[in-house]
Amino acid sequence: MNNIEKRCADAGLKMTGQRRAILDVLSGAKDHPSVEDVYERAKKIDASVSIATVYRTLSLLDELGIVVRHEFQEGYSRYEINSSHHHHLVDLESGKVVEFQNDEIEKIKQKIAKDLGYELVECRLELYGRKLKK
Amino acid sequence: MNNIEKRCADAGLKMTGQRRAILDVLSGAKDHPSVEDVYERAKKIDASVSIATVYRTLSLLDELGIVVRHEFQEGYSRYEINSSHHHHLVDLESGKVVEFQNDEIEKIKQKIAKDLGYELVECRLELYGRKLKK
DNA sequence: GTAGCTGCAAACTCTTTGCAACTCT
DNA sequence: AGAGTTGCAAAGAGTTTGCAGCTAC
Numbered sequence: 001m002n003n004i005e006k007r008c009a010d011a012g013l014k015m016t017g018q019r020r021a022i023l024d025v026l027s028g029a030k031d032h033p034s035v036e037d038v039y040e041r042a043k044k045i046d047a048s049v050s051i052a053t054v055y056r057t058l059s060l061l062d063e064l065g066i067v068v069r070h071e072f073q074e075g076y077s078r079y080e081i082n083s084s085h086h087h088h089l090v091d092l093e094s095g096k097v098v099e100f101q102n103d104e105i106e107k108i109k110q111k112i113a114k115d116l117g118y119e120l121v122e123c124r125l126e127l128y129g130r131k132l133k134k
Numbered sequence: 135m136n137n138i139e140k141r142c143a144d145a146g147l148k149m150t151g152q153r154r155a156i157l158d159v160l161s162g163a164k165d166h167p168s169v170e171d172v173y174e175r176a177k178k179i180d181a182s183v184s185i186a187t188v189y190r191t192l193s194l195l196d197e198l199g200i201v202v203r204h205e206f207q208e209g210y211s212r213y214e215i216n217s218s219h220h221h222h223l224v225d226l227e228s229g230k231v232v233e234f235q236n237d238e239i240e241k242i243k244q245k246i247a248k249d250l251g252y253e254l255v256e257c258r259l260e261l262y263g264r265k266l267k268k
Numbered sequence: 269g270t271a272g273c274t275g276c277a278a279a280c281t282c283t284t285t286g287c288a289a290c291t292c293t
Numbered sequence: 294a295g296a297g298t299t300g301c302a303a304a305g306a307g308t309t310t311g312c313a314g315c316t317a318c
Contacts, residue, residue, distance in 0.1 A: 098250055148318070
């Protein structure tokens with residue numbers, strides 16, 4: 001049982017074939033797959049997976065903090081395993097997503113929230129851009 | 135004809151009663167109304183306004199850059215007149231939206247995009263927080 | 269006069285859910 | 294054994310769209 005499956009077990013989740021397939025897809029993903037993407041890939045591992053189960057499982061994993069749901073300006077959700085904290089730059093031409101991290105921004109975020117009288121709980125920072133020709 | 139109506143005219147839009155009602159609602163809004171909000175308020179000015187027209191008009195105004203569409207993590211859109219550039223902090227308890235602006239972040243954003251090989255076209259920065267008890 | 273705008277209702281997309289059957293523990 | 298999980302199909306929420314009639318210019 002790998003690390004993620006352990007976290008699921010600890011949360012009291014039963015490890016079904018469908019869930020294992022979905023987790024495998026997410027663990028192996030180098031991109032930020034949509035629900036439909038996860039569904040298509042999971043079906044190749046376990047043909048019995050249904051789209052309803054993908055939705056249910058991803059919501060559950062999101063609540064547990066095992067995955068992170070993103071809603072880039074596309075009208076649907078994308079998911080990734082919750083690893084290190086980072087933000088995203090979306091390539092407006094290809095839809096490709098690049099990750100980045102910046103300590104300075106983290107500090108400023110905290111300060112802004114505090115100055116406005118708020119405790120920062122969550123944050124969404126997304127850049128949208130076009131590849132520079134060199 | 136006020137400033138916003140002029141911009142619409144310049145863009146070739148016909149100024150109908152429905153559009154004027156919608157624009158009046160947006161101009162007068164101190165919050166960030168949802169489509170439903172705009173619809174309800176516009177109906178009080180011009181009872182003939184339909185929700186379809188509100189959707190169509192807001193999309194149009196968004197394309198023209200006259201309004202800005204936001205999708206805070208709520209599952210629907212909110213709009214505001216496109217005035218000065220700013221970001222938003224959403225109060226997780228009340229749903230209230232506070233605006234802020236920060237030059238440092240603007241600079242860092244540009245730098246991050248450039249360093250990743252991108253021209254920054256758009257950006258979404260939203261903080262979600264809980265009011266601090268003092 | 270006519271291109272553009274409108275209301276209506278139907279259609280669409282993404283997501284959620286009720287239910288009866290099934291399965292992990 | 295039993296609580297949790299599943300697939301299916303139907304329902305939901307928000308949004309878009311085809312169409313015939315209307316209206317600003």
